[in-house]
Amino acid sequence: MSTTTATQPVARRSTRPLARLVAPLLLAGLVVALGIFGLVNGTRQIPVIDALAATVGLADGGTSFIVQQLRLPRVVVAIAAGACLGASGMLMQGLLRNPLASPDIIGVTGGASLTAVLAIGAGLPPLALPFAAAFGAASAAGVLYVFSRWTGASSVRLILVGIGVHAVTNAAVTLVVARIDPGRLGAAEVWLSGSLHARNTTHVTVVLVGAALALPLAYALLRSLATLELGDEIATGAGVPVRRTRTLLVVTSALLAGVAVAVAGPLGFVALGAPHIARRLVGPTSPATLTTSMLTGALLVLAADALGQRLLDDAALPAGVITAALGAPYLLWLLHRTGRP
Amino acid sequence: MTTLETHDPASRPGTALHQVRVDGIHAGYGTDTILNGIDLTVPAGAVTAIVGPNGCGKSTLLKTIARVLNPTAGSVLLDGEPVHRLPTRQVAKRLGLLPQSNVVPEQLTVRDLVERGRYPHRGILSAWTDTDHDAVAEALEVTGTASLAGRYVDELSGGQRQRAWIAMVLAQQTPVLLLDEPTTYLDLAHRLEVLRLLRRLNRDRDATVVMVLHDLNEACRYADHIITMRDGAVHACGRPREVVTPELMADVFGVACLTVDDPVTGTPIVVPLEE
Numbered sequence: 001m002s003t004t005t006a007t008q009p010v011a012r013r014s015t016r017p018l019a020r021l022v023a024p025l026l027l028a029g030l031v032v033a034l035g036i037f038g039l040v041n042g043t044r045q046i047p048v049i050d051a052l053a054a055t056v057g058l059a060d061g062g063t064s065f066i067v068q069q070l071r072l073p074r075v076v077v078a079i080a081a082g083a084c085l086g087a088s089g090m091l092m093q094g095l096l097r098n099p100l101a102s103p104d105i106i107g108v109t110g111g112a113s114l115t116a117v118l119a120i121g122a123g124l125p126p127l128a129l130p131f132a133a134a135f136g137a138a139s140a141a142g143v144l145y146v147f148s149r150w151t152g153a154s155s156v157r158l159i160l161v162g163i164g165v166h167a168v169t170n171a172a173v174t175l176v177v178a179r180i181d182p183g184r185l186g187a188a189e190v191w192l193s194g195s196l197h198a199r200n201t202t203h204v205t206v207v208l209v210g211a212a213l214a215l216p217l218a219y220a221l222l223r224s225l226a227t228l229e230l231g232d233e234i235a236t237g238a239g240v241p242v243r244r245t246r247t248l249l250v251v252t253s254a255l256l257a258g259v260a261v262a263v264a265g266p267l268g269f270v271a272l273g274a275p276h277i278a279r280r281l282v283g284p285t286s287p288a289t290l291t292t293s294m295l296t297g298a299l300l301v302l303a304a305d306a307l308g309q310r311l312l313d314d315a316a317l318p319a320g321v322i323t324a325a326l327g328a329p330y331l332l333w334l335l336h337r338t339g340r341p
Numbered sequence: 342m343t344t345l346e347t348h349d350p351a352s353r354p355g356t357a358l359h360q361v362r363v364d365g366i367h368a369g370y371g372t373d374t375i376l377n378g379i380d381l382t383v384p385a386g387a388v389t390a391i392v393g394p395n396g397c398g399k400s401t402l403l404k405t406i407a408r409v410l411n412p413t414a415g416s417v418l419l420d421g422e423p424v425h426r427l428p429t430r431q432v433a434k435r436l437g438l439l440p441q442s443n444v445v446p447e448q449l450t451v452r453d454l455v456e457r458g459r460y461p462h463r464g465i466l467s468a469w470t471d472t473d474h475d476a477v478a479e480a481l482e483v484t485g486t487a488s489l490a491g492r493y494v495d496e497l498s499g500g501q502r503q504r505a506w507i508a509m510v511l512a513q514q515t516p517v518l519l520l521d522e523p524t525t526y527l528d529l530a531h532r533l534e535v536l537r538l539l540r541r542l543n544r545d546r547d548a549t550v551v552m553v554l555h556d557l558n559e560a561c562r563y564a565d566h567i568i569t570m571r572d573g574a575v576h577a578c579g580r581p582r583e584v585v586t587p588e589l590m591a592d593v594f595g596v597a598c599l600t601v602d603d604p605v606t607g608t609p610i611v612v613p614l615e616e
Contacts, residue, residue, distance in 0.1 A: 016450070097444055220465050227460045230509075233440035236409045238513060239433025239461035284446045284453060 106162025194320015
């Protein structure tokens with residue numbers, strides 16, 4: 001704690017009320033625009049009006065099929081998975097009071113990856129994949145849940161256990177991939193790279209049901225989270241049921257991440273970066289910040305997918321490759337920014 | 342110059358004062374027992390300072406009263422009800438706590454911080470009410486932080502920051518305030534500022550203030566009531582003049598001292614002797 005008054009930097013005042021209104025609206029506009037772009041573009045270009053009409057079945061059969069069966073699921077899954085990751089990361093970072101925390105780091109993504117590659121290795125149909133991944137995410141979350149009930153979930157311990165879960169699941173994934181039937185290796189690697197290719201109505205249903213369950217919980221927990229971020233003792237003094245709130249936050253965050261990973265594979269960086277960007281735009285924990293974080297996540301995944309399909313002439317890159325690649329420059333920028341006084 | 346008469350809230354009829362009683366508590370961390378059976382009654386509507394050597398259990402006592410720590414035996418009674426069994430939100434409407442170390446999230450403004458103090462008064466989704474607004478405005482006003490409301494907490498000076506934290510606890514509008522070393526790390530001017538603010542809250546609003554303090558002279562000057570602790574037990578309690586004596590200093594701190602009268606307030610000042 002510094003107690004100097006003489007050498008204070010020029011006081012910064014927040015210009016937040018305006019940002020809280022403008023940022024979510026702007027981001028929502030971008031998400032809608034990029035979503036429409038995804039419906040319109042592909043191997044066959046479809047006029048905007050037709051593409052929109054096709055979403056409700058008001059276009060010719062061929063166009064309706066392309067939009068409804070191929071492009072719309074992909075766009076919806078990208079938006080919903082990105083939003084879930086954005087929300088999950090924000091809850092996790094607040095709960096652990098650590099801006100570098102994310103569901104990737106505490107093992108939820110690892111759990112989902114492990115059961116997904118096991119399912120692929122066992123030759124289960126693609127339809128079973130989201131459920132297998134959701135089961136893995138839930139199991140990893142279960143371990144964290146049991147642990148948080150057991151010790152009261154202090155931040156440092158939770159991070160340590162999470163890193164342990166992450167390491168074990170990663171090792172297991174490597175083992176499974178190394179021993180997998182060579183004919184199924186391709187499918188496993190595509191899933192692990194976080195691809196939005198060939199999403200269907202099953203994926204859409206899984207992610208929308210998951211989001212509908214978990215997002216209201218996330219909003220309901222925000223007020224407690226905002227106080228909990230100030231420290232366990234002051235939160236207790238202010239009347240936050242600390243243990244219960246922590247447990248609910250772990251479960252909700254894991255559920256959100258699990259749902260996203262189940263339908264889109266492990267998309268790196270989104271859960272870490274989206275809440276950062278949201279806080280820079282609209283300030284610390286508040287409903288506006290959560291909304292902004294979700295929209296940023298959706299935008300990141302949509303943009304990564306659109307970019308991945310166009311970056312190389314001869315092949316499409318999975319969205320997860322693009323989002324993960326964004327992580328390094330972002331962290332360097334963060335380092336550069338926080339490195340200065 | 343103002344003279345300091347002892348505050349006697351009992352002389353003001355009609356004010357509802359809240360009773361805090363500590364009933365035979367034992368508490369500690371893990372297998373380490375720190376408090377060994379403490380009984381005391383916090384004088385309602387007065388300023389109480391808890392003093393004692395490092396590691397005597399002052400902070401542990403405050404944390405146990407504030408239900409941050411569960412006692413292994415005994416109970417803390419707030420108006421006759423055990424605080425560790427009441428719904429925590431209900432306790433938070435009567436008992437406010439300012440712990441020693443807190444976390445300031447990045448880009449948190451003073452107003453954001455103070456608004457978080459309204460937590461126990463709000464439902465999960467209920468809107469921001471006029472009562473909330475007024476409570477925050479008043480807390481900012483009383484602590485002199487209204488002009489800092491839009492500033493980031495992590496960019497304030499130590500004294501400003503401490504006042505912002507006090508404002509947060511005040512926004513909770515509790516009749517009882519517990520503070521763990523509210524003046525640590527502050528320079529003289531800021532220490533006085535905080536202590537005077539707490540005394541003003543007590544005099545003007547009958548707030549019951551309990552604080553852990555390190556500086557005995559400050560405790561004598563700003564508290565109506567002093568509790569001294571040693572080895573996890575209460576050693577003495579009473580008015581500063583009755584409690585702070587050369588005998589007590591030798592007993593509790595193991596330091597040979599004289600006491601002289603504060604030329605301004607007449608309260609005792611501790612002067613250590615040379616060996």
